[in-house]
Amino acid sequence: EAEVAQSPRYKITEKSQAVAFWCDPISGHATLYWYRQILGQGPELLVQFQDESVVDDSQLPKDRFSAERLKGVDSTLKIQPAELGDSAMYLCASSLVGGTANTGELFFGEGSRLTVL
Amino acid sequence: AQRVTQPEKLLSVFKGAPVELKCNYSYSGSPELFWYVQYSRQRLQLLLRHISRESIKGFTADLNKGETSFHLKKPFAQEEDSAMYYCALRGYNQGGKLIFGQGTELSVKP
Numbered sequence: 322e323a324e325v326a327q328s329p330r331y332k333i334t335e336k337s338q339a340v341a342f343w344c345d346p347i348s349g350h351a352t353l354y355w356y357r358q359i360l361g362q363g364p365e366l367l368v369q370f371q372d373e374s375v376v377d378d379s380q381l382p383k384d385r386f387s388a389e390r391l392k393g394v395d396s397t398l399k400i401q402p403a404e405l406g407d408s409a410m411y412l413c414a415s416s417l418v419g420g421t422a423n424t425g426e427l428f429f430g431e432g433s434r435l436t437v438l
Numbered sequence: 439a440q441r442v443t444q445p446e447k448l449l450s451v452f453k454g455a456p457v458e459l460k461c462n463y464s465y466s467g468s469p470e471l472f473w474y475v476q477y478s479r480q481r482l483q484l485l486l487r488h489i490s491r492e493s494i495k496g497f498t499a500d501l502n503k504g505e506t507s508f509h510l511k512k513p514f515a516q517e518e519d520s521a522m523y524y525c526a527l528r529g530y531n532q533g534g535k536l537i538f539g540q541g542t543e544l545s546v547k548p
Contacts, residue, residue: 324481354535363442363524363538364482377535412482425472425528427536429482 323347325430327413333436339401342433346395346415352376354427355388355398356412364412370396403437410434440465442527442539450545451515459510459542461499461525469527471501471508472536476522485510485523495519515546 326345334340346353352371356364367386369377372393381388385404390396400407411434414427441464451457463469473485486494488501488508499510508525522543526536 361447361540363444363526363540364536365538366535369535414482425470425487425526425536426484431481 325413325415325428327411327430327433329433330431331434331436333438334403335438336404337402339399340403340407340435341400342398342411342413342435344396344398344413344430346413347428350415350417350428351393352416352418353390353396354414354416355396356414358410358412358432360409367398400435403435405437408435408437440469440527440529440537442525442537444523444525444539444542446542447540448543448545450547452547453517454514457510457512457515457519457544457546459523459525459544461508461510461539463506463508463525463527465506465527465529467529469529471499472526472528473497473499473508473510474524474526474538476524478521482524515544517546517548520544520546 328343354369355367357367358364367381368388370390373390386400388398410432412432413430416427443462445460471488474482475485476482486492497510497512499508501508522541524541525539528536
C-alpha cells in the first residue's frame with residue numbers, strides 16, 4: 322500500500338543550527354502539505370503545494386522557514402536558524418487533487434520529530 | 439476567524455459504554471467537517487466526513503449548524519477505539535486546507 326514517506330524520523334539539534342526535513346508523497350498526489358504539531362495541540366498548516374506551486378504559506382514563518390517542491394513530487398522543509406520554540410512534530414501529508422475537487426482526505430506521513438536544545 | 443475547539447483533552451470510558459467526543463467550530467460560511475484518528479504507533483488518518491453521512495467503525499457524527507457542533511458518537515465503546523481523535527474543518531472552496539482542533543484522547547478501559 323502506498324504511503325507518504327518522511328525523513329528523518331527524529332532530529333535533535335542545537336538552536337541556531339539549520340535543519341531540513343524531506344517528504345515523498347504518494348505517487349500521483351498533486352497536493353502536498355506540511356503541518357507542524359506542537360505537543361498537546363492539533364496539527365497546524367505551514368505550507369500547501371499544488372504540484373510545484375505554493376498555494377498557501379500564510380502560516381509559514383518565512384524569516385526562518387522555507388519549503389520547496391521543485392519537480393512537483395518530493396518536498397523539503399528547512400529551518401534556518403532553529404529556535405527552541407521550533408521543537409515539534411513536522412507532518413507531511415498529500416492528497417490526490419486540490420481545489421474544489423479535494424475530498425478532504427489527507428494521507429499523512431509518520432512525521433519528523435524535532436527537538437531543539 | 440476559523441477555529442475548531444475540542445473541550446476535552448482526555449475522555450475515559452469503560453468498554454460497552456456510550457462515547458461522545460465533542461467538537462465545536464467557528465466559521466462564518468458553510469464548512470465541511472471531518473474526524474481524523476490516530477491509533478497508537480499509527481499515522482493520522484481520516485475516520486469520517488460529515489458530507490458522506492456514513493458510519494465508520496460504529497462511529498457517527500452529525501453536523502449541527504445551529505449549535506456549530508460536530509460531535510462524534512458511538513453507542514458501545516470498544517477497547518480498540520482507544521486513540522487520539524481530531525476534529526477538523528475546511529472552509530468552502532479552500533481545497534485541502536484543514537484546520538484541526540487540539541485533539542481528544544479516548545481511553546476505553548476493559
